[in-house]
Amino acid sequence: MLQPTNVPERPQRHVGGWWGPAVGVSALGFYAAVTAEGTPGREIGFNADHPWAVYAFMAALVGLMGYGFVRHAGLWMVGRPTPGLLREIPHRLRNAARLGLAQDKVRRDRYAGIMHWCIFSSIVVLTIVTAQVAIEADFPLKFLHGPYYLFFSFYGDLFGVIGLIGVGMALYRRYFSDFHRIRWDERVEDHLIILGLGLVLLTGFLLESARILVTELDQHPDWAPWSFASYALALGLDVFDFSEGQILWLHTWTWWVHITMAFGWLGLIVFTRLDHLFFAPVNAFFLRTDSPGRLAKIEDIEQQEVFGVGYIQDFTWKQLFELDACVRCGRCSEVCPANIAGQPLSPMHLIQDLKGHLANVGPAIQRHQHETGEIGREVSSVALVGDVIKDETLWACRTCGACVQECPVMIEHVPTIVDMRRFLVMNEARIPATAQAALENLEMRGHPWRGTALERTTWMEGLGDVPIFDGSQEYLYWVGCSGSLVERNLPITTAVFRLLREAGTSFGVLGQEETCNGDPARRLGNEYLYQILAQQLIETFKAKNVQKVITNCPHCFNTFKNEYPQFDGHFEVLHHTEFLAGALQNGKLVAKHTVATNVTYHDSCYLGRLNGVYDAPRQIISMVHGANLTEMQRNLSKGLCCGAGGGNMWQEEVGERRVNHVRAEEAVRTGAESVISNCPFCIQMFEDGVPAVHPEEEGRMKPFDVAELLEQAVFGPGAR
Amino acid sequence: MHIVVCAKQIPDPETPPSAFKIDAANNKVIPAQGIAPVLSQFDGIAAEAALRIKEANAGSKVTVISMGAESAQAAIKQVLAMGADEGVLLNDPAFEDGDSHTTATVLAAAIKKLGDVDAVFCGRQAADWDMGQVGLLIAEDLGWPAAIIAKGVTTGGAGLQVTRVLENGFESLEAPLPAVVTVSNEFGEPRYPKLPQIMAAAKKTVTNWKIADLGLDAGAVGKAGSRLKLERLFIPEKGGKVELMEGDTPQAQAAALVARLKAEKIL
Numbered sequence A: 001m002l003q004p005t006n007v008p009e010r011p012q013r014h015v016g017g018w019w020g021p022a023v024g025v026s027a028l029g030f031y032a033a034v035t036a037e038g039t040p041g042r043e044i045g046f047n048a049d050h051p052w053a054v055y056a057f058m059a060a061l062v063g064l065m066g067y068g069f070v071r072h073a074g075l076w077m078v079g080r081p082t083p084g085l086l087r088e089i090p091h092r093l094r095n096a097a098r099l100g101l102a103q104d105k106v107r108r109d110r111y112a113g114i115m116h117w118c119i120f121s122s123i124v125v126l127t128i129v130t131a132q133v134a135i136e137a138d139f140p141l142k143f144l145h146g147p148y149y150l151f152f153s154f155y156g157d158l159f160g161v162i163g164l165i166g167v168g169m170a171l172y173r174r175y176f177s178d179f180h181r182i183r184w185d186e187r188v189e190d191h192l193i194i195l196g197l198g199l200v201l202l203t204g205f206l207l208e209s210a211r212i213l214v215t216e217l218d219q220h221p222d223w224a225p226w227s228f229a230s231y232a233l234a235l236g237l238d239v240f241d242f243s244e245g246q247i248l249w250l251h252t253w254t255w256w257v258h259i260t261m262a263f264g265w266l267g268l269i270v271f272t273r274l275d276h277l278f279f280a281p282v283n284a285f286f287l288r289t290d291s292p293g294r295l296a297k298i299e300d301i302e303q304q305e306v307f308g309v310g311y312i313q314d315f316t317w318k319q320l321f322e323l324d325a326c327v328r329c330g331r332c333s334e335v336c337p338a339n340i341a342g343q344p345l346s347p348m349h350l351i352q353d354l355k356g357h358l359a360n361v362g363p364a365i366q367r368h369q370h371e372t373g374e375i376g377r378e379v380s381s382v383a384l385v386g387d388v389i390k391d392e393t394l395w396a397c398r399t400c401g402a403c404v405q406e407c408p409v410m411i412e413h414v415p416t417i418v419d420m421r422r423f424l425v426m427n428e429a430r431i432p433a434t435a436q437a438a439l440e441n442l443e444m445r446g447h448p449w450r451g452t453a454l455e456r457t458t459w460m461e462g463l464g465d466v467p468i469f470d471g472s473q474e475y476l477y478w479v480g481c482s483g484s485l486v487e488r489n490l491p492i493t494t495a496v497f498r499l500l501r502e503a504g505t506s507f508g509v510l511g512q513e514e515t516c517n518g519d520p521a522r523r524l525g526n527e528y529l530y531q532i533l534a535q536q537l538i539e540t541f542k543a544k545n546v547q548k549v550i551t552n553c554p555h556c557f558n559t560f561k562n563e564y565p566q567f568d569g570h571f572e573v574l575h576h577t578e579f580l581a582g583a584l585q586n587g588k589l590v591a592k593h594t595v596a597t598n599v600t601y602h603d604s605c606y607l608g609r610l611n612g613v614y615d616a617p618r619q620i621i622s623m624v625h626g627a628n629l630t631e632m633q634r635n636l637s638k639g640l641c642c643g644a645g646g647g648n649m650w651q652e653e654v655g656e657r658r659v660n661h662v663r664a665e666e667a668v669r670t671g672a673e674s675v676i677s678n679c680p681f682c683i684q685m686f687e688d689g690v691p692a693v694h695p696e697e698e699g700r701m702k703p704f705d706v707a708e709l710l711e712q713a714v715f716g717p718g719a720r
Numbered sequence B: 001m002h003i004v005v006c007a008k009q010i011p012d013p014e015t016p017p018s019a020f021k022i023d024a025a026n027n028k029v030i031p032a033q034g035i036a037p038v039l040s041q042f043d044g045i046a047a048e049a050a051l052r053i054k055e056a057n058a059g060s061k062v063t064v065i066s067m068g069a070e071s072a073q074a075a076i077k078q079v080l081a082m083g084a085d086e087g088v089l090l091n092d093p094a095f096e097d098g099d100s101h102t103t104a105t106v107l108a109a110a111i112k113k114l115g116d117v118d119a120v121f122c123g124r125q126a127a128d129w130d131m132g133q134v135g136l137l138i139a140e141d142l143g144w145p146a147a148i149i150a151k152g153v154t155t156g157g158a159g160l161q162v163t164r165v166l167e168n169g170f171e172s173l174e175a176p177l178p179a180v181v182t183v184s185n186e187f188g189e190p191r192y193p194k195l196p197q198i199m200a201a202a203k204k205t206v207t208n209w210k211i212a213d214l215g216l217d218a219g220a221v222g223k224a225g226s227r228l229k230l231e232r233l234f235i236p237e238k239g240g241k242v243e244l245m246e247g248d249t250p251q252a253q254a255a256a257l258v259a260r261l262k263a264e265k266i267l
């Protein structure tokens, strides 16, 4: 009964993917094989009179990979130590399995998911196939005969075909579709990888069919069809009536081509993005185990020499490692609000630029560190922040986490970007004027809203008795700076207040004693100011014996919930939508009035993507009689930022468009009368964005908070 | 080059109107609760001007001076964090409740005590009382030339090159050293302090000078020395009044409105 009406599916999360069907088909094959008659088998190394070549290639490959690894590792090691990577090993192993091997994130793009699974599973299985051949040939263990041989032939061919399907899909996407993002940074290696793999698979089939032609087609017609694809190819070749000598010649040459290409292709791992084969699962293992909404704390900030990251070697080696995992797929940039709006940030290019810079200056830094034992910040004359990564690029980031969410190789862009922002702000003091004003205001007045004429108690007027929190109540209702000092948000604050009171909640507010919790400072890169503000507020909370907090704002919510524990502030934190959905469920609030309206719902990044609260607000909307929800195309974890995140609330945007105009357009397109959100910033961005994309006042969509909608349903329309 | 920046701490000009209270009986502003005083905006700009000269001239030094309560330390620290070298606080009950003239007397005495000062930079006016007097009066006291309301200051020529803002244009001057300059908002924004400097500033000790250190006579400073007397301090009352025009028909109401407007001499 509480099911929201038209909530779309969550992005899939189950492990395993398409292994199921493939294993199923193989099992059928296995059954058929064990029930077959005779003792099938074949001569290993048939007609290939240079098996030593395989081992020579193998040795070369291993040597090459060793070299590649040492070279890469040397570059990673110029970075700082990475704390905590070996904590929570089981969780990390699960991540490596789920995100690395099962490729959960790759499948967020369905087409790529199928394609990638085909190629991946084919390479894995065919490597196992090859290894078995090698064992059979050169070790005393003999097992490639009888039913298993037939089964072996079958699944070898099956995964060869699956691989070709994957290659075909890749070729289609790259050469025959207008799929834009893989061409954002296309390189020669991309063609080599896909064409090379295709040729390796094709020559493999050719080789097999040549052998079948000579040894099985006539001799063992009941074995041959097990290698169904090669068998078909052999039948095709048979038509031409080649002599046995010709076929053997073909076989020899194909063998050489196949073996050279196969090892050559594997060699690409060392030099191209194919290295993600190893780096992606390892990076999944390294993936943070805490909330993506949390930024790292700079420990002992007063003792630091450099604040944030201004030199490539100031990153942790994990941050440098993950640069190597990037496959230039463009998924991050495709969902990046800044990039979508034509602003100077593309997370993919940012990662690639960092990678390029590391390759350029890394060796010199490595040498310097080796010789002097110092960090070597003066080694390169190219400035990381400013030259390699432009200031405006760092400022354009909303810390919305969309890039991190989509990245198939688990790169975490946000901490990397914020680290550089920290350098920009704390070390260099290079800040856009409006952001600087917000920071100064935080320092001087304890809130970011310069020029507000409101007080923290203004919203209380006309509400009767507003309880001040004194430790005797269960909840602290945290209003926040935006909830009290920005005119538009006052009705939201009062709505939440009235609903809390109606539900008989034991709560109080801090009123004049509220001060900013520091979130804008941290997002804008001023970690020092953040720590001061956070520590102050945590002391206040503790002094007042605050245990549970209900917040108006998802940013406050995220800070209290995910970041205050870094400063030993442990509180139970609820966003108002969570609390109100609960109150509706247990009957403390009754939405007795009908509010006939068509709405759409915007997931704020800090409530949705970064904290996974998707259901509560939708539940509330579904409980309001008459409210009809139409989802926007980008929603839930794929929702687009309103544009305000990451301190962009206080910045002038640079670029083609403003993010809030883009998002407002998407909301308007649903045809809803109002766009419902849960965040004061989002509401402000829509208040500004909707009129810009819908100039006529008549019938213009209106932004509301979930609480404002619920207030109408509980107290009656216009009941304020 | 040694530049002194005079920096005043004032009640936050962004205090919400509803929180701004005065003590009418004593003609005083009641400090708003929970709203900390701030560095007067123009003095931050004066500091920026001084620091840019310091950066352009190796071996220069900037000292920031403030006369005020103990809380004015914060204003001094702020300018130190921007990059000033030393800070001096002039805090003495005898200095309290003065006027522009006594303020200038105290500041000038401190500048004399510092000795080797080449230039004094003030804000064009303090953003609370907006008198715009102190800079000129310091110059008077010291017998130095003064260039006020500057939008640009650099070293050069005889000493300083100053561009002043006039009502309908600019004026370029050259001033010999030592000199006093008051800096206007047209100069540009003050810098955002770098964290290493904030930390360095936090460790610096601010010199504290009392009336005795300056060798001043208690009768010449503070309330005792003031020549300006504040008659009455009050918050202007804003209000609106509604008068509804009587009349049975719209025409009659319109006629009444016209008559009324004429009576007020609006029409």
Ligand SMILES: Cc1cc2nc3c(=O)[nH]c(=O)nc-3n(C[C@H](O)[C@H](O)[C@H](O)COP(=O)(O)OP(=O)(O)OC[C@H]3O[C@@H](n4cnc5c(N)ncnc54)[C@H](O)[C@@H]3O)c2cc1C
Pocket: B005, B006, B007, B008, B009, B027, B028, B029, B040, B042, B043, B046, B065, B066, B067, B068, B096, B097, B098, B099, B100, B103, B107, B121, B122, B123, B124, B125, B126, B127, B128, B129, B130, B131, B132, B133, B134, B135, B228, B230
């Ligand atoms: C009507 C009236 C009422 C007053 N009431 C009070 C009161 O209630 N409480 C109170 O404390 N004082 C009061 N004063 C005194 C007031 O603080 C002085 O007038 C002030 O210090 C100098 O005037 P100003 O602020 O207008 O400076 P301006 O002449 O406008 O200032 C120009 C520049 O001089 C420098 N400067 C000015 N004052 C200082 C300072 N103290 N330290 C360092 N640099 C400085 C700054 O660089 C400033 O930008 C009052 C003055 C007047 C005229």
Ligand code: SF4
Pocket: A332, A335, A336, A337, A338, A339, A345, A347, A396, A397, A398, A399, A400, A401, A402, A403, A404, A413, A414
């Ligand atoms: S966090 Fe959001 S704005 Fe920043 S780079 Fe990632 S997608 Fe773009």
Ligand code: SF4
Pocket: A325, A326, A327, A328, A329, A330, A331, A332, A333, A347, A348, A351, A403, A406, A407, A408, A409, A410, A411
């Ligand atoms: S960072 Fe991740 S999502 Fe972005 S291009 Fe690289 S691999 Fe793709």
